Amino acid sequence: MSTRLPAVTVVGSINLDIIATTDRLPTAGETIGGGVLQQQPGGKGANQAVAAARLGGSARMIGAVGDDAPGRLMLAALSGAGVDTADVEVLDGGATGTALIVVDRDGENQIVVCPGANAGFSLEGVSFGPDETVLCQLEVSLPVVLDAARRSTGFFVLNAAPAMDLPAELLERCDLVIVNESEYQLIPALAGANLVAVTYGKDGSALLERGRRVAEAPALSVPVASTVGAGDAFCAALVLAIRAGLPYGRSLAVANAVGADAVGDPSSQPALAPLEDYIARATESSVASR
Template sequence: MSTRLPAVTVVGSINLDIIATTDRIPSPGETVGGGALTHQPGGKGANQAVAAARLGGSARMIGAVGDDAQGHLMLASLSDAGVDTTGVAVLDGDATGTALIVVDRDGENQIVVCPGANSGFSVEGLQFGPDETVLCQLEVGLPVVLEAALRSAGFFVLNAAPAMDLPAELLERCDLVVVNETEYQLIPALAEARLVAVTYGKDGSAIFENGRRVAEAPAAAVTVANTIGAGDAFCAALVLALRAGFDYSTALAVANAVGADAVGDPSSQPALARLEEYVARVGVAGVAGQ
């Protein structure tokens, strides 16, 4: 088992989250009053990079923001969390990506993403080291994700969200795919993928190897405040735990504990403890990072 957490490079989206919190999510054509509005840093890529850094990993962000007030705020937020932002492009003429989110009293949400600058960057010319774990999602263009996968010389992880058809060339390069149960059903090719982690909300999580369920872990009972960043925190924690040498079941249990803390926090980029604290919480000896 490694004595230090791995370096993680996240290639993905950076958004400003505009969040309306209401008692319930409106039906089509309906107006619901009494909401509370907040602006928060978000985007699946940024959320995962921040989670990795707060958990104690060395995190680098590759992405893009607009040359606007929102973009500079997102860069400052990433840096404040300990993320290396030297790979984030500031694109003149493009607006920073924005997510419009409605969250109800149970933490369920509806999200519309306006990609903005997330659609305008490239990984051409970037190199990734053999010890570098690369983590992507699908809120940026599929060609960017595929190019990152092909350029990655080490462990490559895809959080296949939002769900879409994936080219065989990309799936073959993935050392790990992370999805929720809905995404797993919407991407049939994952049934034959090398290694897939699936989250089931209150029913925990599991890992499938070539379609065979080889590990699982229960979820912790928590009061839900916001589910927006929970999957991203789970993903970062799982990657760090697996790359630190923990077995599948332990890595899932640790990631579930991190996800439980995340859903209890109203932020898209929740406050988290160091990974070793979650390892200790699930009762595993030989804590990584010590």
Template sequence: MSTRLPAVTVVGSINLDIIATTARIPSPGETVGGGTLTQQAGGKGANQAVAAARLGGSARMIGAVGDDAQGRLMLDALSGAGVDTADVAVLDGDTTGTALIVVDRDGENQIVVCPGANAEFSLEGVEFGPDETVLCQLEVGLPVVLEAARRSSGYFVLNAAPAMDLPAELLERCDLVIVNETEYELIPALAEAKLVAVTYGKDGSAIFENGRKAAEAPASTVTVANTVGAGDAFCAALVMALRSGLGYTRALAVANAVGADAVEDPSSQPELAQLNHYVERTAAAAVSAR
């Protein structure tokens, strides 16, 4: 594994997360009382950029916020985590994206996203270097993701969430696609993709090459506080582990360990150790399991 961690550029969403924590998630038409309300920085793109920075990588965020108090808070949160925000646009007249989240006592959640500025920004004036790893999701407009895929010449990763039909051009450009098991089922074209990582929650994760399972790794048993940021932390960790030279199985194990730490943290942008900590931890676990 290389001791120099890769530079990761995230093109994606920046949201204010408004989170209601309750004993259980309401059924349709039902009101559940006794909740606790919190607000924090979020958005799949911002979560992944923050995770990459906290894991010790060089992280750059490309996205947009509104010209409002929430947008300023989101920029402060990104900068405070060590993310380069020079290419985050502040759009006059737009509101900052907002996610309304309900989390139950087991950490399961339901989310409604109001995109705001996330739906309006472009890549005009943004440049990608040949050595940059570019990580996108689908909480921003598909045309922006396609443009990023066309303009970046380095390693290109798509976290295909939320699930939707993907243009063949985009899938062919992806060096890696990351999804959860539900998204994998909802996007049949992924069965033919070059390289796909699939997360299975408590059942771990796997990598498929051209539709055939190439590696898998089990999950750790943890106490779940919040699953909102776990998938994003997994994405950042897997990309950094693979780009640092780890093989598929080791990279999955490292990403699973990062995801496990993330679900134990109630924040959408959890505190994380450096990537090498998880590399060493999973190596020790592998030795003890023999």
């Protein structure tokens, strides 16, 4: 029997990713030659919306692009992946957000984000249905994220990246927060949050309820092409799996499998199989469930 996947609305960033691939990452003040340059669609919000759609969910994107060539390219990429873009604003005179990314031969990266239109939109006129799962990140302004939390009456998820101090109101509203290990350490208030998913790279992932570990799943060992889109694919998969009713441990295992596929793809918006395929791979024997 197929798993019914929820409708996910992503409120977040839409960027043009300019990626330089090099043998190693430069140190401060250092110039490295021999890089290979490419441009592709990105932004944490757009990456998560595309991943949700490619996994088989119904995905809606709320964000903004500039009235420029990169903006048109980003909208085409979202629509081509099956994402509803009706609520993406096109800001007159604004520039589409841009991320400057350096990736080394092991897939590690350095990223500088220039927000552009991501910093200039609001949720005026936007509404969320009671059955909509809303997923936000912190590459858009905190007031927009707070507004989304207040407007949403359904399941509300925050990918708290990049890390910053979070208002108590926002944390209390979150049904789920998703972070990596360093972000968890940088946001002490997460220790008291309702439910937090933490990724640990090669050490897998875990779910914590008010600081108490309630589920975990190991990482999969795979060749790494790029880690740029892996965290976003993990977020989309975990949200879909939990909202589809899978136990916590199995949901983590499914999300880990999706993240493993994502690191093998150099794209910020990697090709993914339907979520059903990853559910089949994630056997109960490989996870610690609640």
